[in-house]
Amino acid sequence: PAEPVYVPKGENQVAFQVPDNYLPENRQAMAPAVFNRFADDTKTRVQVKQISLPDLSVPLQLGRREPFSLFIPKHRKLAARLIDIFLGMRTYDDFLSVSVYCRDRVNPEMFVYALSVAILHRPDTKDLPIPPLSEIFPDKYIDSAIFARAREEANIAPTGSRLPIEIPRDYTASDLDEEHRVAYWREDIGLNLHHWHWHLVYPFETDIRIVNKDRRGELFYYMHHQIQARYNCERLCNRLGRVKRFHNWREPIPEGYFSKLDSLVASRTWPARPAGAVLKDINRPVDQLSFDLQDLERWRDRIYEAIHTGAYINPRGERVPLTEFGGVDVLGNIMEASILSPNQNVYGDLHNLGHVAISYCHDPDHRYLETFSIMGEPATAMRDPIFYRFHAFVDDVFLEHKNTLPEYSLQQVGVHSCPASAIYHQFTLLDFPGVEITDIGVQTPNQPENLLATFWNKSDVDLSRGLDFTPRGPILARFTHLNHADFTYKITANNRNNAPRRGTVRIFMAPRQDERGLPYVFRDQKELMMEMDKFTVLLKPGQNTIERKSTESSVTIPFERTFRNLEENRPIGGDSLEQFNFCGCGWPQYMLIPKGKEEGFPMDLFIMISDYTGDAVEQPESRDGCRDAVSYCGLRDRKYPDARPMGYPFDRRARVGVETLPQFLTGNMAVTQITIRHTDTVLPRMRSGSMSNTLTFA
Ligand code: CUO
Structure with a gap:
């Protein structure tokens, strides 16, 4: 594009000049007034092209104010449809046009997720920067008490003389909870951003060409295995034992977690989990979600069976070997589960629905009209101690497979006469x-x-992009x-x-x-x-x-x-890209x-x-x-x-x-x-x- 289309900060506000029918239906009558709202500090106006809009009825099934979770199958199907729409737009201008149209209509969290995946994967936008989620949705990373203070600071002090608002170091628990000793690590904003971004780069359900990246199932295993190794080491540094696997899903969970996060988008508090919570069968028609703990157990047992017999069952009922090099990749996709899982009927959706079961243990049948807790989405899940206990189980399943493989060997001269097997042996x-x-x-x-x-x-961190109030300008936490x-x-x-x-x-x-x-x-x-x-x-x-x-x-x-x-x-576009x-x-x-x-x-x-x-x-x-x-x-x-x-x-x-x-x-x-x-x-x-x-x- 010739015009700078994305300038993130400060005085260089960008305004999108949109066709009247792009504004939300109840705003169309006052279109010029709405547009003028941006006029003061607008340096750049981008003319948005009117196109014949694709059918958006599927992504619009999720309400504007509902929380969005990738782990909920219904939500990820809606998001996958939106990603398909974004990826399917033929030109950059069409993509921009439909994005602008969706912005005020689609659920904002789903919009940002789908738009980010699309930007990362479209050839004409993959070099555009994706703002860190902590700037778009600071409420997923920062104590909710900060936001009222941010608003006050913005009103009292002009840009440039605003004081940063200090996030207290111990706001989710006290040292009475020994798990709190590693809260600085679990709740680190950068770590949580890494995890969110990883799942953005490796989505498990959308266009197969995007999901099907080289060794993505293996990397799911390896990246999460490394999180576990690093977390365990951090625990040892803080006189805590290594994480205990959460593999008996009928046992109460001794680790409680009270995130103190509030969703600004959905105007709700993230549900807490008191110590001793117990998982239940999930039956939430509102999420089109119904599964039993027994389902999880059956999938787990079948995955173990595949590992121990060295073969999984494909949809035709044939046994396919889990090979020495490719096996872990298939297993990663089976476990997560991604759409590359060779047989979801048999192996289910164990890891994703494990997140869901934990995140709904406070309201498994929706009787209290509550939504999921922070284990329910990749942006926030790493804050909760149960994340590591659950992923210790996941990691252990992979280890079970790895333990079936031949050990790495020392050089043995002359054993391999066949050149092909010699190359194979080299790895x-x-x-x-x-x-x-x-x-x-x-x-x-x-x-x-x-x-x-x-x-x-x-x-x-600058919160201003994620807080919608005037006067604008940076406000730091x-x-x-x-x-x-x-x-x-x-x-x-x-x-x-x-x-x-x-x-x-x-x-x-x-x-x-x-x-x-x-x-x-x-x-x-x-x-x-x-x-x-x-x-x-x-x-x-x-x-x-x-x-x-x-x-x-x-x-x-x-x-x-x-x-x-x-x-x-710096505006995007031109040589400096x-x-x-x-x-x-x-x-x-x-x-x-x-x-x-x-x-x-x-x-x-x-x-x-x-x-x-x-x-x-x-x-x-x-x-x-x-x-x-x-x-x-x-x-x-x-x-x-x-x-x-x-x-x-x-x-x-x-x-x-x-x-x-x-x-x-x-x-x-x-x-x-x-x-x-x-x-x-x-x-x-x-x-x-x-x-x-x-x-x-x-
Ligand atoms: Cu990254 Cu469970 O996979 O959170």
Whole structure:
């Protein structure tokens, strides 16, 4: 488009000049007055083309003020229809036109979801920034008590002299609830944004061409597995045991959760869950939703049966093997369930309806006219302790499958005479002939070697886009979050071959000791291995020194990207498009490492260099900016850029005789002990060169 179509902030308000019949029916008589409401600060007017509108009756079945949840089958069908409509618009102008028409008619949460998925996937818009959901719907991330204060501040003080409103650190519970010790992590805005964005990039029900991304079922497993590993480590840092699986769905849930969130859109409080809640059969005609706990149990048992027999049943009743490499991908789609599940009649919709059952336990038959609690949608679910207990169950099902696979092996010369099986064998090798790691470590500036430092920072998010009141202009909420000092990995590796060798450096970290202070056995420790980074190196013959900054991590995105996809008020369109990195999926950089302990928390740093011939994925180079969180988010429009199973080398049982991490090592791997030391103080945050204007730091 020639005109800038999307300018997010401040004075550069955009107004859409729409055909009269696009305004809501009850507003059409006063069309000019409504339009003039925007005139004061409008810099840019976009003429919206009148088109013959597609049939919107399906998405309009959900009321404007009803809460929307992706996990509810009826809602996701309506959203899928809306996404289809958006994707089906032939030109950019038609897409803009129908979006503008829908904006004042369709349920706002469903509108934002469907529009975001469409923008991400249409070839003519996929480089447009998607504003973080915390700006559109701040009520999903921030204590509701903040909003009345924000309104007051906006009325008292003009733009520029408004004070940030501080979000208290302990607003959802007190320390009487031991789970509250990790609330700072569960309720972190950036983490929840990552999870929301991941589900936006990997929707489970819409146009099959969008759902069917390379290894999406496997990535569903792996990304959520990594959430579990990281959360468990955070718990150990806070003297809590690892998460207990929630697998007996008849048992009361001891963990309560009172989110203190209010929905501004639906004008309601998110229901709380007191300690001791019990799941019930769900029968809610209003949501066209009816299933029993027995259904969930049957699906669970059938999935276990498929794992233990090594084959699932397809719709023709045939048994199809769960293969060594593709099996986990099919299982991910079966479990979630996505529309790629090969047989929903048999395996159901276990994970999604598990979220639903938990989120409706306070009103399973709608007798109190209540809606779902925060487990009911991806934007908020990670706040609740039950999320991790339920996902520990989900993760354990995948582990059950992984435990049926052959272990990774050591190089065995001459075993494979057939070249095809030799290539196949390459993916499951651990060692890298001639390549040896001789030393590894981490260095934080001004700190002893192998020490990482964490502390608290305060940062501001702008709420103004999500709050509809005048006078307009930025209004900031200040929140406290974990952060750490940037550090560098140092690796010394020897290449004894007389030619260069390409390899993939794989960096993981895990706690050394369990809840009792005893050293971990391999089989438990591997489940806690957090991926920290993964990158390719070319090793010259002889000694090589590799340095890698923590900020280059393949799992994270920088702070600016988590919270604001646009760096400044630059209009979209024109030559500068390529410079933007718009991809919001990725673990927040400031949450890269666990909190540690004030007295120091011991961890094992593990580094491996694998043979690139077993890692390589042949595909055209990606020109896309969205590539810095590939480990958890994949590459846009490309295959997942690592041929090994996700989680390699820790996703399978160890070979016979390996009881501890040191026994697992081959020459191309190394482990060293590091310590994470936490300082329980809020430190000033440095403003980095690329920092957005709208982010100010205390
Ligand atoms: Cu991401 Cu259960 O899948 O929330």
